[in-house]
Amino acid sequence: MKRPIPVSDETIRLRELENESIYIIREAYRKFKKPAMLWSMGKDSCALLWLVRKAFFGRTPFPVVHIDTTYKMPEMIKFRDEKAAQWGLDLVVVKNRAALKAGISPARGKLKCCTALKTHALRELLKKEKYNAVLLAIRRDEEGTRAKERCFSPRGGGFEWDFKDQPPELWDQFQTDSREGAHIRVHPLLHWTEADVWKYIRQENIPVIKLYFAKNGKRYRSLGCLPCTAPINSRAATIDDIILELETILTSERAGRAQDKAGDYAMQKLRVEGYM
Amino acid sequence: MAGNEIKIVIAGHVDHGKSTLVGRFLCDTGQMPADRKEKIEKRCKKDGKRFEFAFLLDAFEEEQDQGITIDATEIRWSFGGKRFLLIDTPGHREFSKNMVTGASKADAAIILLDAGEGIREQFRRHSHILAMLGIENIIVAVNKMDLAAYNARRFAAIKKEAGGFLARIGIPPAAVIPICALHGENLVQKSPRMPWYAGKPLAGALLDLKATRNTGLEPFRFSIQDVYKSGGKRIYAGRVESGILRKGREVEFLPSGKGTCVKTIEKWREPGIKTAKHGDCVGITLAEPLPVERGEVAVGRKQRAIVSDLVRANIFWMGDQPLTAGRGYKFRLAAQEAGCRLVSVENVIDADTFEKMDASEDAIARNNMGDVTLQLDRPLVYDEFSKVAAMGRFVLVDGERVSGGGIILGDTRAGFPGREIKDRKVFTEKSGITKEARKKRNGHPGFAIWLTGLPGSGKSTIARELEKRLFETGVQVYALDGDNIRHGINRDLGFSSADRAENIRRLSEIAGLFSDAGLAVITAFISPFESDRKKARETIGAANFIEVFVDCPLEVCEKRDPKGLYKKARRGEILNFTGVHAPYEKPVRPDITLRTDKIDAIAAVKKIIDFLERKGKTGTSGRRDPAYEKK
Incomplete structure (x- = not known):
């Protein structure tokens, strides 16, 4: 008789996380007429995209949206176009052209810039395309207000998040009804940690942008717009290095993101208006 | 659930120290990110307050300003080589839904109590919720021992009261521990201020907890979430809710009862899967492509649900x-x-x-x-x-x-x-007398006139008048009176919803027997629910069932109030009164509608009789009574 191969704690954990995420993704696809997913090409949304393909046996049955602020790093755009073609994605790229034309930029206020180029760009797209569910790869351990999120989180017609009165969510029974003009944010990776994502990327061999790996003593821990994202000091040049690094690091992942620090409760203010 | 992680919900009354406890755990074990700590320090300095450990969890401005928790927070924590998920929940009664949301995924719970305040309302509510959710691993932490002068007697009294309460509702605590979350006493280290306490500190007690595990011996259940067509195959995507899914296994789908074998277990880039266990989201293909839909549940042959x-x-x-x-x-x-x-x-x-x-x-x-x-x-x-x-x-x-x-x-x-009563028609056949024979003897077929409407709409008046009128024209008729029946066959029934439903069910059965016996039967019950009337129609037989909607606006009925019941209901002396507290569902397609605010009982009865004559229900006996016509 063959002995069963011992399964590591990490494998079991990743399988359970994967199962939970796939359940959420399938539920969103089944329950909503027009879902779409946001893809920033960062490690989290790359993991989410992988899970979507896994949920549907290789297909990606809804549009993949990139909100292009035009301040993104060139490596990200190259990666986007390459993988979209390779994986046969229905890629939708949106820009808030009016705001860009009006000269909105990080230099003229970081919160204003994020709200106009990301939140408002998404709002206009949803209005135009009538997407009623948006899948995105936020996680609880990123920052405090995300830690209080639901897997299916309703947003009002004005994009607002009523964080003081969120619907109950138990036993994978989610809020799947939304009023006309409103939509639901679906968060399949909510319960993953930063280290979980990297371990999953390692296990599944998911392609990620090279900017995450250290070069000349610096690496990006979180990817965003060029002017507002700073690399950290690091020698982690491989995924294994990164996972080891995360075990000892004592700053939070988004410490290099300028918009999070633009005043007290900056992230709450952004997110109440509909920021991711 | 994930890996060997133990999920612990922190419950208890408002301000008994739940968020502080979690923040303190993270701080004392060096797991609070430096930049977050800095942010909290800055905020507390601005207000001239001491460092608030709770702010690590309570991230909303409103939570920090008011010093409360609005929504549940989940945060990962590791200690002593074990991984935990700490679920901090709000103590306020109005945020109980958020507590339930957090607790619904927990394996274990820490219930906090303030040593000074003792057992309060939310302690009890949360405990009941935990018991309902089936969370049996319970640790009670008696917090703020500093304010109780680290008094052993005070602790013993609370321990006895809380332990007794929890045991009574079926979740006796595994440990009761005196702590002071604010100063980190008896959390990770034992406190020298409470030498009388012989047990482990809270973190140590958590290490003794075991995550609830499915043994794999539970009956097999595979719930279909969706059906996809992929590469010419029909894939039934679903989740193993319990037990083990095996390739080749014979399964039955419920509630449809269709059965076949599992041909393959499908997962992207993982060919040749032979089994899937509890929690696995996979797809299956079937030996016969059955028209199975979302919601159906595959079970094992001898493991009926x-x-x-x-x-x-x-x-x-x-x-x-x-x-x-x-x-x-x-x-x-x-x-x-x-x-x-x-x-x-x-x-x-x-x-x-x-x-x-x-x-x-x-x-x-x-x-x-x-x-x-x-x-x-x-x-x-x-x-x-x-x-x-x-x-x-x-x-x-x-x-x-x-x-x-x-x-x-x-x-x-x-x-x-x-609900177990067998099809009544068996009885009729056994009797050897056909419907036709009865019809011939009586001069008319059996049927039921089902009057439905609000209290005070005029059902009883019409029923009495109609009974009289049909009797005079030679029809074998009987009006069933709801009150009389409640004195007799239904005297065991009260006025709860279950009893009301049973009341209507028995009345339907009786009316059905009367019409089977070849008689005309009239019923006058509010019967406010479409579903109950639908059941009555099925019991009596659609061909013999005449639904009459006695339609009268609520204001008119309430003004009439023949038995003074509306007044009593408005005063709160009668509960669940149709029209006042309980809804009345108007019939979707009644055979006859009588607007009794516009016509009187005589005209209403005439309308019913005209209908019966048109349908040939009054048969040969239906001769007109000139005296009646004149009225």
């Missing part, structure tokens, strides 16, 4: 409007969904004492719980919660919002003996 349209459950209600009989809800269990209605509330847990008491009315208010019977609009597949947890818990949706959570105690067939 309950298939029923009745559910007896323990429920926690979180809706803005109370859970009431008569209102329609959506019932969701695994991937199944059905319309549902509250039949009755067997008992509620008193909001002040949190003791079980008999329900005085069929309703459960927000943030309360009770044992209820639910009627689904179609049979669903489920298990008792104690046997298969994942198939024994459900939510109720009111409008668009999840408003209640419940666990299933069983089906209620036993409480509804009538």
Whole structure:
């Protein structure tokens, strides 16, 4: 008789996380007429995209949206176009052209810039395309207000998040009804940690942008717009290095993101208006 | 659940120190990110306050300003080589839904108590919620021992009271520990200020907890979430809710009862899967491509689940409007969904004492719980919660919002003996006398006239007048009086929703027997629910059933108020009164509608008789009574 191969704690954990995420993704696809997913090409949304393909046996049955602020790093755009073609994605790229034309930029206020180029760009797209569910790869351990999120989180017609009165969510029974003009944010990776994502990327061999790996003593821990994202000091040049690094690091992942620090409760203010 | 992680919910009354405890745990074990700590320090300095450990969890501005927790937070923590998920929850009564949300995924719980304040309302409510959710690993932490002068006697008194209460509701604590979260005493290290305490510090006690594990020996349940067509194959995507899915296994789908074999287990980039276990989201292909849909549940051949349209459950209600009989809800269990209605509330847990008491009315208010019977609009597949947890818990949706959570105690067939009654037509055949023979003898066929309408709409008056009129024209007729029947055959029934439903069921059966016997029968019952009338129509037989809607506006009925019942209902002396508290569902397609605010009883009766004559129901006996015509 063959002995069963011992399964590591990490494998079991990743399988359970994967199962939970796939359940959420399938539920969103089944329950909503027009879902779409946001893809920033960062490690989290790359993991989410992988899970979507896994949920549907290789297909990606809804549009993949990139909100292009035009301040993104060139490596990200190259990666986007390459993988979209390779994986046969229905890629939708949106820009808030009016705001860009009006000269909105990080230099003229970081919160204003994020709200106009990301939140408002998404709002206009949803209005135009009538997407009623948006899948995105936020996680609880990123920052405090995300830690209080639901897997299916309703947003009002004005994009607002009523964080003081969120619907109950138990036993994978989610809020799947939304009023006309409103939509639901679906968060399949909510319960993953930063280290979980990297371990999953390692296990599944998911392609990620090279900017995450250290070069000349610096690496990006979180990817965003060029002017507002700073690399950290690091020698982690491989995924294994990164996972080891995360075990000892004592700053939070988004410490290099300028918009999070633009005043007290900056992230709450952004997110109440509909920021991711 | 993930890996060997133990999920612990922190529960307890407002301000008894839940968020502080979690923040302190992270700080004392060096797991609070430096930049977050800095942010909190800055904020507290601005207000001239000491460092608030709770702010690590309470991230909203409103939470920090008011010093409260609004919503649950989950945070990962590791200690002593074990991984934990700490779920901090709000203590306020109005945020109980958020506590339930957090607690619904926990394996274990720490319930906090303030040593000074002792047991308060939310301690009891949270404890009941944990008991309902089946969370049996409980640790009680008696907090703020510094304010109780680290007094051993005070601790012993609280330990006795809390331990007794928890034991009574079925969740005796594994440990009761005196702590001071603010100063980190008896959290990670033992406190020298409480030398009289011989047990472990809180973190040490957590290491002794075991995550609840499925053994794999539970009956097999695979819930279909969706069906995809992929590469010419029909893939049934679903989740193994319990037991083990095996390739080649013979399965039966419920509630449809279709059976076949599992041909393959499918997962992207993982060919040749032979088994899948509890929690696995996979796809299957079948030996025969059956038209199976979302919501159906595959079970093993000898592992039948309950298939029923009745559910007896323990429920926690979180809706803005109370859970009431008569209102329609959506019932969701695994991937199944059905319309549902509250039949009755067997008992509620008193909001002040949190003791079980008999329900005085069929309703459960927000943030309360009770044992209820639910009627689904179609049979669903489920298990008792104690046997298969994942198939024994459900939510109720009111409008668009999840408003209640419940666990299933069983089906209620036993409480509804009538549901087992066999098809009555067998009896008629046995009698050897045909319908035609009876019709010939009586000069008319048997039929039932079912009057329905609000109290005071004129049903009884019409019934009496119609009975008289038909009798005079030679029809064998009898009017069933609701009150008389309640004195006799239904004297064991009260006025709860379950009893009302049973009352109508028996009346339908009696009316059915009368019409089978070849008689004309008239009933005058409010019968406010379309579903009950539909059942009456089925029992009596659609061909013999004439539904008459006695239609009169509520204001007119209330003004008439022949028995003074509306007044009593308005004064609150009668509960669940149709038109005042309970809804009346208008018939969708009545055979006859009588606007009794516009026509009198004589004209109404004439309208019914005209209808009967047109349908040939009054037969040869239907000669006109000139005296009546003149009136």
